[in-house]
Amino acid sequence: MEKKRKLTIAKAMSEAIALEMRTSPDVLVMGEDIAKMGGVFGNTQGLLDEFGPDRVRDTPISETAFIGTAVGMAAAGMKPVVELMFVDFFGVCMDAIYNLAAKQSYFSGGNVTCPMVLMTSVGGGYGDAGQHSQTLYATFGHLPGMKVVMPSNAYDAKGMLAAAINDPNPVIFMYHKALQGMGWLGTVQRSIVHVPEEHYTVPLDKAHIVREGQDITLVGLGHTVHLALDAAATLESQGIDAEVIDLRSIAPLDRDTILASVKKTGTLISVDDDYHSYGVGAEILASIAEQENLQLKAAPKRISYPDIPVPFAPEMEHHVLPNANKIVSAAQRILKVGEHV
Amino acid sequence: MKLTRTQKLWMFEKMVESRHFENLIKPAYFEGKQPVFNMAKGPLPGEMHLSDGQEPCAVGVCAHLRPCDAVTATHRPHHIAIAKGVNLEAMASEIFGRANGLSGGRGGHMHLFDKDVNFCCSGIIAQGMGPAVGAAMAAKLRGKDDVAVAFIGEGAANQGAFHETLNLASVWNAPVVFVVEDNAYGISVSKRSATAIERNADRACAYGMPGIFVPGNDPDRVFEAARDAIARARSGQGPSLIEIETIRLEGHFMGDAESYRPEGEKDALLTRDPITLYRTRLENEGVTPSTLDVIEATAKDRITAAFAHARQSPAPSPEDAFTTVFA
Numbered sequence: 209m210e211k212k213r214k215l216t217i218a219k220a221m222s223e224a225i226a227l228e229m230r231t232s233p234d235v236l237v238m239g240e241d242i243a244k245m246g247g248v249f250g251n252t253q254g255l256l257d258e259f260g261p262d263r264v265r266d267t268p269i270s271e272t273a274f275i276g277t278a279v280g281m282a283a284a285g286m287k288p289v290v291e292l293m294f295v296d297f298f299g300v301c302m303d304a305i306y307n308l309a310a311k312q313s314y315f316s317g318g319n320v321t322c323p324m325v326l327m328t329s330v331g332g333g334y335g336d337a338g339q340h341s342q343t344l345y346a347t348f349g350h351l352p353g354m355k356v357v358m359p360s361n362a363y364d365a366k367g368m369l370a371a372a373i374n375d376p377n378p379v380i381f382m383y384h385k386a387l388q389g390m391g392w393l394g395t396v397q398r399s400i401v402h403v404p405e406e407h408y409t410v411p412l413d414k415a416h417i418v419r420e421g422q423d424i425t426l427v428g429l430g431h432t433v434h435l436a437l438d439a440a441a442t443l444e445s446q447g448i449d450a451e452v453i454d455l456r457s458i459a460p461l462d463r464d465t466i467l468a469s470v471k472k473t474g475t476l477i478s479v480d481d482d483y484h485s486y487g488v489g490a491e492i493l494a495s496i497a498e499q500e501n502l503q504l505k506a507a508p509k510r511i512s513y514p515d516i517p518v519p520f521a522p523e524m525e526h527h528v529l530p531n532a533n534k535i536v537s538a539a540q541r542i543l544k545v546g547e548h549v
Numbered sequence: 550m551k552l553t554r555t556q557k558l559w560m561f562e563k564m565v566e567s568r569h570f571e572n573l574i575k576p577a578y579f580e581g582k583q584p585v586f587n588m589a590k591g592p593l594p595g596e597m598h599l600s601d602g603q604e605p606c607a608v609g610v611c612a613h614l615r616p617c618d619a620v621t622a623t624h625r626p627h628h629i630a631i632a633k634g635v636n637l638e639a640m641a642s643e644i645f646g647r648a649n650g651l652s653g654g655r656g657g658h659m660h661l662f663d664k665d666v667n668f669c670c671s672g673i674i675a676q677g678m679g680p681a682v683g684a685a686m687a688a689k690l691r692g693k694d695d696v697a698v699a700f701i702g703e704g705a706a707n708q709g710a711f712h713e714t715l716n717l718a719s720v721w722n723a724p725v726v727f728v729v730e731d732n733a734y735g736i737s738v739s740k741r742s743a744t745a746i747e748r749n750a751d752r753a754c755a756y757g758m759p760g761i762f763v764p765g766n767d768p769d770r771v772f773e774a775a776r777d778a779i780a781r782a783r784s785g786q787g788p789s790l791i792e793i794e795t796i797r798l799e800g801h802f803m804g805d806a807e808s809y810r811p812e813g814e815k816d817a818l819l820t821r822d823p824i825t826l827y828r829t830r831l832e833n834e835g836v837t838p839s840t841l842d843v844i845e846a847t848a849k850d851r852i853t854a855a856f857a858h859a860r861q862s863p864a865p866s867p868e869d870a871f872t873t874v875f876a
């Protein structure tokens with residue numbers, strides 16, 4: 209049997225970047241605290257030592273400037289990998305992303321591409337309050353012209369980041385803080401998995417069925433994949449066989465995989481930790497609702513974050529975050545089994 | 550107006566209060582985070598940015614402010630909040646996420662709002678600068694002589710909002726003072742490696758306002774620079790920029806290993822603790838040690854009482870998360 213190399217998502221990401229940097233001189237990394245510190249979330253550790261300060265650049269706190277710069281580098285054919293440590297901070301530089309990077313190909317009639325990657329952390333649950341705990345999947349997923357992806361485990365992280373760096377389009381590469389494997393934040397152990405040493409890619413447009421089941425489909429992404437798996441284990445003990453889908457990609461959304469699953473199971477719960485309205489779950493449920501000749505056995509359901517800013521106090525924050533219990537109760541309710549709430 | 554002994558003792562007292570506040574946070578922060586450090590755990594979850602070493606910036610400026618003057622601060626807000634007169638018990642309760650905190654536990658340490666003394670802070674770099682100009686313009690348009698002060702770190706001077714706000718404040722002749730706390734680092738990135746010129750104070754001339762550099766992390770010199778800039782704003786002569794050379798005695802946030810600092814740098818900083826130095830100066834100027842001891846003891850008692858209050862206070866109800874989203 210092959211020897212296991214269990215890596216965190218952080219380590220898998222830095223490994224993916226290093227492999228691309230070794231193959232192509234066009235790949236470079238820039239962002240705040242990514243060189244000397246190796247990234248606040250550890251995903252650029254070791255790169256400065258191997259590749260030096262020309263290709264691994266700490267930037268000033270000037271996001272409009274360095275993300276705009278990345279767009280220009282990408283237009284010139286380089287492959288910048290840029291980090292802005294929290295998705296919450298993108299308000300200061302959104303223009304360069306959704307009006308420049310995302311539209312470069314279209315405005316040039318496909319003649320100028322934008323092969324850049326923007327890495328950013330998402331998620332709360334650790335008391336960092338309303339400007340450091342958001343996910344904003346739908347905000348980015350809503351804007352055409354860029355891919356938006358997030359791994360749920362280290363294997364996918366390495367393969368998806370390799371695919372993202374080689375993709376000719378801008379890719380927003382989100383990573384969830386609850387899975388990152390940092391020393392200072394707890395990590396869902398299931399995200400730390402075997403990662404092959406060699407180069408490989410994982411497609412950016414394919415959802416992944418992580419657990420097969422017959423009775424209900426649970427769709428998650430990033431951290432909520434693990435919540436769904438936990439819920440599926442509980443449901444199994446109650447005689448409910450749940451299928452769990454890891455979206456991997458917010459944009460494009462792999463509707464085919466979701467639909468095929470729902471055709472089999474007859475109903476669905478989507479689980480994400482972004483604000484409820486106009487969210488990932490809304491898009492998934494709308495896609496199901498639009499299907500002609502699809503008979504659901506029970507009404508589908510969204511579990512998400514309510515339409516409120518993220519509160520600081522744990523008593524409030526944990527009350528509103530999605531969790532496995534909420535998924536279990538929702539499944540029981542829509543399948544009309546177990547305790548009725 | 551010369552700096553009086555009363556003012557000096559006030560600055561000393563507020564610096565001691567601020568430092569004691571941070572000193573009580575330190576052990577509390579690690580409660581529940583041992584043996585394995587996990588930021589999510591304990592009575593103080595989340596990031597924690599301490600202000601040890603930067604107290605002179607806060608007291609030298611806030612000594613000139615009234616409760617009706619507005620202050621916007623940063624992710625590193627405690628020293629400024631205390632010098633501005635934010636309610637200590639409500640502030641401590643907020644940081645512990647209690648129902649009687651400034652915002653009922655919704656904001657935490659990076660989002661302290663105290664309407665009574667016109668203080669607020671936030672977590673995105675340079676974010677408070679626009680609102681400070683807004684507070685200043687509101688006073689001006691209503692014919693009041695209130696002023697506003699925006700505190701930022703030196704790293705924020707590279708943010709677009711810094712340059713836009715300085716220009717706007719100048720064009721509108723807003724009664725505002727911008728205070729840059731230069732602690733030489735933005736997280737791990739040194740000012741030298743990230744800033745095109747040596748002194749941010751020199752950037753002021755590009756926006757038609759005075760730029761004052763205050764060396765030495767010295768409360769008295771900060772006091773003097775701020776006195777002039779705030780008087781200028783109050784009398785309708787427009788904005789100023791002050792850059793204060795200061796030191797960060799702790800990591801960027803608690804748990805920061807600070808491996809980016811050159812060998813020996815931290816030890817050298819620790820010999821320049823501004824509160825110790827200021828106490829020595831006051832003694833040399835003839836203040837008796839026992840007077841200073843009494844000030845220190847009462848200042849610390851006040852903070853200790855605020856923490857005790859916070860710890861005894863009830864947690865918010867989970868359902869409180871849904872209130873105050875809209876007015």
Ligand SMILES: Cc1ncc(C[n+]2csc(CCOP(=O)(O)OP(=O)(O)O)c2C)c(N)n1
Pocket residue numbers: 240269271293297300623624625672673674701702703704705706732734735736801
């Ligand atoms: C727009 C934005 N970019 C990045 C960050 C992450 N960040 C938080 S504090 C900090 C460093 C700030 O340095 P400085 O302004 O010098 O303040 P200091 O921490 O030294 O007090 C950074 C980069 C942020 N909060 N907002």
Ligand SMILES: [Mg+2]
Pocket residue numbers: 702703704730731732733734735736
């Ligand atoms: Mg700084």
